[in-house]
Amino acid sequence: MKNPITRLFAFSSALVVTGLVPMAAAVVLFATHASVAQTAAVHAPIVLTGADKRPALSLDGDWASIVDPYFSGLFGFHHQEKANGWFLNRKAQAGDNFPTEYDFATAPKLKVPGDWNTQRESLMYYEGPVWYERDFTYEPKENTRIFLHVGAANYRSWFWVNGAKVCEHEGGYTSFNCDVTAEVHTGANSVVAAVDNTRREDNVPTLETDWWNYGGLTRTVSLIEVPETFIDQYDLHLSYGMGSVVEGWVHVVGAKPGAMVDVEIPELGADTTALVGKGGRAVVHLNIQNLQLWSPETPKLYKVQLRTGQDAIDDLIGFRTVETRGTEILLNGKPIFLRGISVHAEAPYRTGRANTDKDAETLLGWAKELGCNFVRLAHYPHDETMLRAADRMGVLVWSENPVYWALEFDNPKVLAKAEQQLDEEIGTSRNHAAIILWSMANETPNTDARTQFIETLAKRARELDPTRLITAALLVRSEGNTKIVDDKLGAALDVIGTNEYIGWYEQKPETADGTEWRINYQKPLIMSEFGGDAKAGLHGDENERWTEEYQANIYRHQLGMLNRIPQLRGMSPWILMDFRSPNRPLAGIQDEFNRKGLISDQGEKKAAFFVLQKAYKERTVGKPE
Ligand code: GCB
16 A cells, blocks of 8 residues: 555445444445445435525534545545545455544544634645535434535535435535435434535636635535425516516426415415426416515515425515616616625634624625625625625625636536536525626636627526626726726626726826726626725825725725716725735735725724715715615
C-alpha cells in the first residue's frame, strides 16, 4: 500500500465486526464504498418549494469531519473514476484484515450549517474535499417518502445514507433534496457527505471570483418526510389587472389526473379546489377580496394553505405585481425607485457564510437603516432565511444566478450547470414577494457565445416564471467622457443593470461630474454597482485613497451624476458590508477583505454610509415617486 491517505478510507469490516471501531462511525465508509456498486438507482435530487415550512428532523449541529485533499475516500490509488472499484478490489485482495485508518467517532467536528474555512484555522484557505458524518435516529412512517434536504453544499457534493449512495449535486448556492426513502430505517442511521469546493474552469461560477470560496455544508440540513403523493413545487402570485385574483399552480408528485388540490387563504376567506392535470399540475385561480398588497411600506404576508390527499403545506406569501412600462418599474401598478445596496451572504461580525435569521436581520436591518427599499443579493442565490427576512421586513430583492465574469460560455455542459442552478433558484424561491428581479449574470464579456448563453438562460427564466423581471449587470464602455451602454445582451433583458467604478478603478471621484451616459435601450436602468474601498477608522484628506473621506467623496460625486440619467430607476452601490476576498491582500488595509463596504465586517459604519443615507432619506437621489 503506497498511499497512506488512501488507506485512511480503506475497508474496515473486520474492525467493525470485532467492535474496535464504533459501528455508526466505521460502518459508513465501508458500507458506502461497498454499496456504491450495489445501489443501482441513485436519483437526481429534486427541488422542493417551501421546504422550510415542512415538518423536519434537523440534522444541524456537530458533524464529524475528515479532510481528504487527495480525495482518497472516493478514488482509488490510480485515481479511478469509479468510486467503489478500488475499495472492492482491495477487499478482494486483502480480505477483512485490511486495516482501517479513519474513524469518524474520533474525528474533529464541524458545525452544520457552516463553512469550514472560518471554523478551523487550518481550513481557511482549503479548497478540496472534506467528509462529513453524523448519526440520527429515525422512525419512518408507512407510505411516506423521506428526503435529505440540503440548504447548500459548496461546490460539489455526494451523499450516502447507511452506506448506500443516495445522490450527487453540483452547485454551491442552491438547495436540493435527495430521496433517501429506501435507505432510512427505524432506529440508528447515519449520513455521510463528501463536499468538494475545488474551483474548476467549467464550474458555475468559474475559477475567478471576488469572494471567498467558503466550502462545506454551508446551509441547514434536515430530513423531510412527505406522503407518497406530495406537493413538490408551487407558484402562487397576484395576477396582473384588478388585484382580485391569485393565480398559479401546484405540482403534485404521484397524483392521478383529477386529484384535488385545495388552496385556502383563511384571512381573506378565500379558497378554491383545483384539479390535477396530466402533468401532475393543478392550475389555481383564486378570487379574492380586500387584499392588502405587499410592498416595502406594508410587507403583508398571508398564510396560504395547500392540501392534497395526505399532504399539507402552510406557507406565508405576500401578493404584489411588478412590471415595466417604458423606462418605469411599476410595483403594484405604481412607479418605484429602487433605493438599494448590494449584499454578499457574508456573516456580520463573525465573517464566513451568513446562514442564520440573525445574520439576515442584521444585514437587512442595516439596509433599512440606510433608507433602502431594495437589495441586490450578489452574486449567487442567497438562502431561505434571507428571503424570508426580506419578505417580512419589506425589502425588494434582486436574486442572482452565479454566472459571474468569464465562464466557458461555449461549453454546453457549463450551460446545463447554469440552467440547473437557475431551475433550483426559481423553483425554491418563486413565492417570495420580495424578489422582483432574476439576474442572469454579472459583468460577462461581450461575446457572441456569452450572449447566446445568457439569452438561453433568460428565455428559460421567463418560461419558468413569467411574473418577474429579467436583468443582468452589464459592463459599460467609454468614449471620452461618455459612458455607453450598448452591450447586445441588453436586448434580452427587461431591466438593464450596469456596473461602473468612476473614482476607484478609473479616474477620480470628480470625473463623475463631467460624465454623460448614453443608454441604447429604452428600458429601466439600475446602477447595479459603484463604490470604492475604505478602511473603517482610517481618516484623511478626501483625495487620499482608502480613507473614509475618499469613499464618501466617491458617493457624493456619483450621486450627482446618477441624478442626470433620466432612465435611472434604481441603484445598488457596492456594497453594504466588507467581505472576505483572497483578491484583496493589501496588508494593513484590506487584509483579504474587499473594503468597499459602507459598514465594516465588525459593524462600524463608514462616512459614506451617512452620505447615501441622507440621499435616500431625503429623496435627493432618484426620480421622485
Ligand atoms: C465588480 C464585481 C464585484 C467586485 C467589485 C470590486 O465589478 O461585480 O464582484 O467585488 O467589482 O470590488 O471590484
